[in-house]
Amino acid sequence: MHGIMISRRVLFLAAPVLAIPPVAAAAQPEQPDGPPAAPLAGDIDAILARQTLVVAMPGFQSFPFFGGSNDKPQGIDADTSQQLAAALGVKLVLDRSPTTFDGAVALIEQGRADIVVAKLSRTLGRARNISYSRPYAQLSHALIINRVRFAILADGRQPEDVVRSFDGELGVIAGSSFEYYARNNFTKAKVRTFLAWQELVTAVRDGHVDAAYRDDLEIKRLLHEDPSLTIVARSVTLTDLTDTIAIGVRRDSPHLLEFVNLFLELSGRDKPMTADELVDRYLRKA
Known part of the structure; x- marks a missing residue:
């Protein structure tokens, strides 16, 4: 063995x-490069008004969750992001500027993104500043x-x-x-x-x-x-x-959090996948 x-x-x-x-x-959250952008208005009404869902996702590869190029992202989290935007009837905007997981979390803490979909672990430290969906992997x-x-x-x-x-x-x-x-x-x-x-x-x-x-x-x-x-x-x-892996949501967006949780339930993602299931489904076929 x-x-x-x-x-x-x-x-x-x-x-x-x-x-x-x-x-x-x-650990201190990474501060993305460049001057801070103006904060986005939060929650679903603001997303519908601007017709975009801004999703934070690190720029590195973490297959099968996320990877590929900025123009052609791949993986479970990339697909989930696209499907969430489609369910809202808006365009998906991926921000892949962060170089760490904490950097992606910083984007929603600063109001520069709506959600993080990026194999995000639930920790008590992060939960002080953001909300979490129900887990979709464990x-x-x-x-x-x-x-x-x-x-x-x-x-x-x-x-x-x-x-x-x-x-x-x-x-x-x-x-x-x-x-x-x-x-x-x-x-x-x-x-x-x-x-x-x-x-x-x-x-x-x-x-x-x-x-x-x-x-x-x-x-x-x-x-x-x-x-x-x-x-x-x-x-x-x-x-x-x-x-436990979940979607991170801005804490000023309770309606969006409810929407994300309902999306996970109705799309069959509410039962957390295990490592063995992920290996069988995505890696052994690769």
């Missing part, structure tokens, strides 16, 4: 996931661990014990929910941030960090696309820690 499953019921009793971090420790937290560095950390201990008290170097993507999760769930770890997922994966492969922390879909996709990685790395799924 290339990976192990660990239950959070034992794993992190000293660091409950629901603890809200101090404001000073929270993933587990996971690690991809360099085998040699992990063996040095273990020093003969069982893998579960090493993860429980993980004090090595843990890599995360800057401006993502997992930067927040890492600082709260792995309080002894030395957290290092990376600008891109591939950069972080390379660091694990080359032994520059002990492990990378993300959701199990990304770990499954990684091993699906590059099985050779299992020679130097192993995966760990944290079965009691979930990452």
